[in-house]
Amino acid sequence: MLFDIHPKETIDSLYGRDDDLSHLINHIENRRWIAILGTRMVGKTSLLKAGKSKIEQKKIPVLYINLWGVSSIKGLLGGIVYAINDSLNPVKKFKRYFNQINGIQVGPLGITIEKRKEPLSLTSEILSVLGNNIDELVIMLDEVQELQYVTAHLVKLLANIFATLPNITFCFTGSYFGLVKSLLEPRFDSPLYGRSPARISIRPFIRDVSSNFLIAGFSENNLRILEKDCDEVVDKFNGIPGWLTLYGNAVVISRLSHEDALKYVEKEAFKIQRSVIKHYLEGRNSKLHMTILRAVAAQSTWADLKGSVKAVTGKTINDATLKNIIDALTSSFLIEKTNSIYHTIDPVLRRFLLRGNLI
Ligand SMILES: Nc1ncnc2c1ncn2[C@@H]1O[C@H](COP(=O)(O)OP(=O)(O)O)[C@@H](O)[C@H]1O
Ligand SMILES: [Mg+2]
Numbered sequence: 641m642l643f644d645i646h647p648k649e650t651i652d653s654l655y656g657r658d659d660d661l662s663h664l665i666n667h668i669e670n671r672r673w674i675a676i677l678g679t680r681m682v683g684k685t686s687l688l689k690a691g692k693s694k695i696e697q698k699k700i701p702v703l704y705i706n707l708w709g710v711s712s713i714k715g716l717l718g719g720i721v722y723a724i725n726d727s728l729n730p731v732k733k734f735k736r737y738f739n740q741i742n743g744i745q746v747g748p749l750g751i752t753i754e755k756r757k758e759p760l761s762l763t764s765e766i767l768s769v770l771g772n773n774i775d776e777l778v779i780m781l782d783e784v785q786e787l788q789y790v791t792a793h794l795v796k797l798l799a800n801i802f803a804t805l806p807n808i809t810f811c812f813t814g815s816y817f818g819l820v821k822s823l824l825e826p827r828f829d830s831p832l833y834g835r836s837p838a839r840i841s842i843r844p845f846i847r848d849v850s851s852n853f854l855i856a857g858f859s860e861n862n863l864r865i866l867e868k869d870c871d872e873v874v875d876k877f878n879g880i881p882g883w884l885t886l887y888g889n890a891v892v893i894s895r896l897s898h899e900d901a902l903k904y905v906e907k908e909a910f911k912i913q914r915s916v917i918k919h920y921l922e923g924r925n926s927k928l929h930m931t932i933l934r935a936v937a938a939q940s941t942w943a944d945l946k947g948s949v950k951a952v953t954g955k956t957i958n959d960a961t962l963k964n965i966i967d968a969l970t971s972s973f974l975i976e977k978t979n980s981i982y983h984t985i986d987p988v989l990r991r992f993l994l995r996g997n998l999i
Contacts, residue, residue, distance in 0.1 A: 641653060641857075641860060642655055642853065642856055642857035642860055642885070642888065643857045643860075643861075643885055643888035643889040643892050643893065644885070644889070645885055645886060645889050647683075647685035647686045647688075647689050648683075648686035648689065648690055649686075649689045649690065649692075649693060650690060650693050651690050651693060651694055653690075654683075654686055654687065654690040655849075655853050655856065655881070656845055656849045656852075656853060656881075657683065657686075657687055657690075657842070660676075660687055660840055660842060661687060661690060661691060661694070663838075663840050664676070664687060664688075664691045664811070664840060665691060665694055665695065667809075667838050667840075668691070668695055668700075668778055668809050668811070671806060671807070671809050672809070672837070672838050673802070673809060673810045673811070673812075673835075673836075673837035673838070674809075674810075674811045674812070674837050674838050674839070674840060675811075675812045675813070675814070675820060675823060675824055675837045675838070675839050675840070676688060676811065676812070676813040676839075676840045676842060677813070677814070677815075677820070677839060677840070677841045677842070677973065678813075678841060678842035678843070678973055679844070679880070679973035679974070679985045679986055680882070680912065680916050680973070680986070681880050681881065681882025681883065681909075681912070681986070682842050682843070682844055682880060682881065682882070682973075683842055683881045683882070684782070684813040684842055685706075685782055685813065686881075687840075687842060688704065688780050688782055688811060688813060689704065691780075691811070692704055692778075692780060695778055700776045700777070700778060701727060701728055701774060701776075701777055701778070702727065702777075702778040702779075702780060703720065703723035703724060703727060703728070703777070703778070703779045703780065704723060704727075704780045704782065705719035705720060705722075705723050705779070705780065705781055705782065706719070706782045706783065707719060707781055707782060707783045707784055707786045707787060708782070708783045708786060709786065710786050710787065711786055711787065711789055711790070712759070712787075712789075712790060713759045713760050713763060713787075713790050713793055713794070713797075714759040715787075716759075716763060716781075716787060716794075717753065717759045717762060717763045717766075718753075720763060720766060720767075720779075721750075721751055721752070721753060721766075724750070724751060724766070724770075725749065725750030725751060728770075730746065730750055730751050731746060731747075731748065731749075731750060734769065734770070734773060737769045737773055738751050738766075738769060740769075741762070741765050741766065741769065742757070743756075743757030743762050744757075744762070744766070760793055760797065763797065764797055764800065767779075767797075767801055767805065767808065768804075768805065770808070771801070771804075771805030771807055771808045772805070774807070775807060776807050776809075777807060777808050777809070778808075778809050778810075778811065779808060779809070779810050779811070780810075780811045780812075781810065781811070781812050781813075782812075782813050783813060783814055784812040784813065784814040784819060784820060784823075785814035785815045785819050785820050786814075787819055788819040791819045791822055794819065795822055795823070795826075795830060795831060795832055796831055798810065798823070798832060799830075799831030799832045799835070800831075802832070802835050810837070812837065815971060815972040815973060820971075821971065823836065823837060824836050824837065824839065843879075844878065844879025844880050844881075844985065844986075845879040845880075845881060845884075846879065847874055847878070847879070849879075850873075850874045850877075850878065850879050850884055851870050851871075851874055853881065853884055854870050854873060854874070854884060854887075854888060855870065857884075857885075857888040857892065858888065858891075858892065861892045863891075863892060865891075866898075869898045872898075872902070873887050873902070876902065876906075876987065876988075877905065877909075877987065877988065878987050880986050880987075880988070883905055883909055883988060886904075886905045886908060886909070887901050887902065887905045890904050890905060906988070906991070909988040909992075910988070910991075910992050913986075913988060913989050913992040914992070916974075916989075917930075917933070917992075917993075920972055920974065924968070927953070928949070928953070928957070928961075928965065929965055929968075929969070931948060931949055931952045931953065932945055932948070932949065932962070932965050932966070932969070933969065933974070933975070933993055934948070934993050934994070935948035935949075935982075936969065936975045936982045936983060936984060936993075937983075937984050937989070937990045937993035937994050938994065939981050939982070939983045940981065940982050941980055941981060941982070942962070942980070942982075945962060945966075945982065946962065949962070966982065973985060974986075974989065
């Protein structure tokens with residue numbers, strides 16, 4: 641169902657992403673590692689999970705791991721163990737191999753790990769066991785930027801897998817910053833140098849696709865959306881499938897009126913944007929980043945941005961610092977530049993930032 645608010649898990653429910661999906665499958669079939677990039681709610685997880693179902697139809701096993709909020713290798717290991725128990729039937733298939741690993745127990749419900757074992761080497765051993773005993777394995781790490789504090793460990797682990805287990809293919813999603821940048825543009829001294837994954841950048845739907853998505857979702861439920869309502873939704877939530885889905889769900893499933901549904905989506909979307917911005921500001925100079933973000937929301941040129949910083953902080957920002965901040969915001973898929981004007985990608989984020997109290 642198109643208006644299901646969970647990430648889509650089947651090809652049939654993934655709308656308007658045929659090209660992205662075929663790129664994903666194609667790369668996986670060629671054992672090329674892939675990074676799926678894009679703004680929040682644009683459909684990265686849905687693409688990944690629809691891809692998972694398609695790959696599984698070809699009898700290739702897939703481990704899907706959601707890393708949101710996971711910041712350590714121990715957390716990654718926990719996610720891998722969960723995914724193995726969920727999708728690989730380890731008790732039947734790999735019991736004797738896992739039993740050989742010191743620190744792992746195989747019980748009736750799957751594998752468990754001993755708390756005291758060092759997580760990095762255990763992760764590496766588990767992946768070796770799988771890679772050496774399965775013809776082909778795909779591992780999907782959703783929101784991999786969460787592991788940025790352990791970048792060096794992760795890059796080493798991945799480089800080792802790349803070199804020794806060519807039958808394991810990784811797919812990543814995340815913001816193009818920090819860790820993801822280290823994966824996509826490894827420096828010459830990085831163990832991943834020359835091995836960077838292919839990129840799939842997911843764009844918001846164009847206008848026509850947004851309208852057709854809404855029409856198709858209504859029609860699935862034997863309903864029709866008025867043209868003027870459809871135009872208004874598309875104007876307000878331009879191209880972000882997550883907001884369009886939430887609107888459709890509110891009208892079709894929760895039976896809200898068009899006006900109430902618009903208000904509801906705006907409110908829910910603001911909550912999500914608040915958490916996105918909060919997360920983005922962690923460990924950063926929030927005053928400066930927020931000043932620039934707000935100026936971007938009002939659509940600014942480079943000179944406008946410098947003027948805004950001066951007006952708010954009383955200080956002149958130098959070009960290098962401004963460039964760093966703009967790069968960070970762009971890489972996190974919060975903003976982009978069109979014809980020398982910086983603006984937010986998501987119109988909801990623009991409205992959220994231009995309101996008064998934020999965080
Ligand atoms: N191509 C699509 N077709 C149908 N629904 C989609 C599509 N892309 C995203 N959605 C819906 O939008 C919401 C956000 O999608 P999700 O995959 O979680 O985005 P992301 O991982 O980029 O934040 C979910 O409710 C999902 O069902
Ligand atoms: Mg996601």
